[in-house]
Amino acid sequence: MKKILNDPFSYAEETLKGLTRAYPQYYRLVEGTARVIARAGEPRQGKVGIVSGGGSGHLPIFTGYVGPGFLDACACGDVFASPSADEMAAAMRAANGGAGVLRLYGNYGGDVMNFDMAGEMVEFDDITSTTVLLADDVASAPLAEREKRRGVAGMVLTFKIAGAAAEAGLDLDGVTKVAQRAADGCRTMGVALSSCTVPQAGKPTFTIADDEMEVGMGIHGEPGVKREKLKAANDIADALLDPILADLALPRGERVTVLVNSLGATPVEELFILYNRIADRLGDAGLTIAHPLVGRYATSMEMAGASLTVLPLDGELENYLTAPAACAFWKV
Amino acid sequence: MKKILNDPFSYAEETLKGLTRAYPQYYRLVEGTARVIARAGEPRQGKVGIVSGGGSGHLPIFTGYVGPGFLDACACGDVFASPSADEMAAAMRAANGGAGVLRLYGNYGGDVMNFDMAGEMVEFDDITSTTVLLADDVASAPLAEREKRRGVAGMVLTFKIAGAAAEAGLDLDGVTKVAQRAADGCRTMGVALSSCTVPQAGKPTFTIADDEMEVGMGIHGEPGVKREKLKAANDIADALLDPILADLALPRGERVTVLVNSLGATPVEELFILYNRIADRLGDAGLTIAHPLVGRYATSMEMAGASLTVLPLDGELENYLTAPAACAFWKV
Secondary structure (H helix, E strand, C coil): CCCCCCCHHHHHHHHHHHHHHHCCCCEEECCCCCCEEEECCCCCCCCCEEEEEEEECCCCCCHHHECCCCECEEEEEEECCCCCHHHHHHHHHHHCCCCCEEEEEECCHHHHHHHHHHHHHHHCCCCCEEEEEECCEHHHCCHHHHHHCCCCCCHHHHHHHHHHHHHCCCCHHHHHHHHHHHHHHCEEEEEECCCCECCCCCCECCCCCCCEEEECCCCCCCCCCEEEECCCHHHHHHHHHHHHHHHHCCCCCCEEEEEEEECECCCHHHHHHHHHHHHHHHHHCCCEECCCEEECCCCCCCECEEEEEEEEECHHHHHHHHCCCCCCCCCC | CCCCCCCHHHHHHHHHHHHHHHCCCCEEECCCCCCEEEECCCCCCCCCEEEEEEEECCCCCCHHHECCCCECEEEEEEECCCCCHHHHHHHHHHHCCCCCEEEEEECCHHHHHHHHHHHHHHHHHCCCEEEEEECCEHHHCCHHHHHHCCCCCCHHHHHHHHHHHHHCCCCHHHHHHHHHHHHHHCEEEEEECCCCECCCCCCECCCCCCCEEEECCCCCCCCCCEEEECCCHHHHHHHHHHHHHHHHCCCCCCEEEEEEEECECCCHHHHHHHHHHHHHHHHHCCCEECCCEEECCCCCCCECEEEEEEEEECHHHHHHHHCCCCCCCCCC
16 A cells, blocks of 8 residues: 555544644644544634535545635545544534534535434534535536536535635525535536555555546546546547536536646646646637636545536626635635 | 646646646746746846746646745746756746846756856846755755755745745845755655656656655655655654754754645645654654645655655744745645
């Protein structure tokens, strides 16, 4: 196992401990937990709280995006495993400023079950909560079955937009509606070039030949839509963009933001090579790119590969996307 | 070759083109060149210019750190290859605001030769320049032969400090002295777990067994000080820290900053695991960590591994380190 770790069974805890030690200006470990992170300081009274959570191994997702203008708290599980309902409830309590809490997380069975249970648990603390499920992965189900799609890198954009809406003072209903609108717009498509190794498994999650790639693979190694020979960057960009554009069916003249994301090992150099083709193609389609992001925003540890997210913007979404925010991983 | 690219021979150019297209608020391609990047807009008159440069394949180093409070311009070569003297001269002209230009770059033979030549070339344009060589890699030569050491991740800290000094209005002599002081203090030690693949070579630069690591390996795959069995994270942290502390011989009570850097594929999760041990050890040594950085700051494309940089601080260096700066890659 070519990883830097002490004990596979404490990988998540040690990661989160290091995160809070290195960046105490942003993050604190919630007392009585080992894997629940909240913003430094007390929750802001009267502000809607936003919680997320899910398996570890995707930094900066999920925990990295806790901070002003972003999430308030986050429950993390072991690598690629759901946190417990108790941990999620602890995150909700830590995020609660008396104005309700939005549960904003990826559409995965274990997370849905546990976050639903956590929502019931905190009702006893008089915490009202709503849910927006993030389901941006075009490859994971056809458009007609959107409720089956998984949440991947597009989650980051919805975190940012919802976080800014809460910071701006919208009430729980308002923040929930903005988050839902961003979530509804997000489309992501990924390609994997190599596997990662879950520490507790100790060997790569899947195998893939040296000359192959898998289009549409999920961020935990869920099967994609096709495995084929590794193509040139421009062809990979097309393979990511075509299903997104077909799904969104945008008229010319729209504004969109794009997120070109490395799954981990793929260097940002190669993301910029992809970006050239994506920008050309979106320009040809009459679309204007606003505030593109290129980098590592949602990873699968050391998996090689990349994903593309496209989110159509209106004035409100764009304002929230570009509003000030601070955490250790948000760069522009 | 498990990489996302179109043509190995245009990898650097396409990368830089994508960088300037995605982030035009920070970067522009200098006219008449394919691989020289300058800050967006015109050089600020009366400000000392700072240029750097070197091979591509290390993003965010070098080009990523062009921006307000950082570098003014940067010349990039092919992957792991020096830019030409002409390109360096173009970078120096682009950085020139009439107050002189500091050449601030890593201590590699080709870069030194070409930057010296570039300095002579721009004398005809009445550009005065100075040089500070960055040589933070403890593994590459003993302390008694410090002038032989290579520049690695610590370069980023000196870019930041020198950039802030120039922004604050120091003259060329002042900026050069501050940069030299930061460069003199920086110590870095790295460990490689896997190779990367130079696009034009098409195969990994070196081989290393699945259960091995190489301590002290350079960022282009230069041989390290020892190859041994892959150890636990805490032991790796010790292997990085021990030679740095021996080299610096700091008295208790000093303030230092640390940069825990991934060489590319190693996920930030594992950097945070390393950070715990580094923070414990520095605490035990009576040292206070200020403004730690954990992330990907100086990479070797998809190489797995990590490096640790320690820089002793005084009030002036710390002020410049934490002064405002903006580029697509500086996060805190």
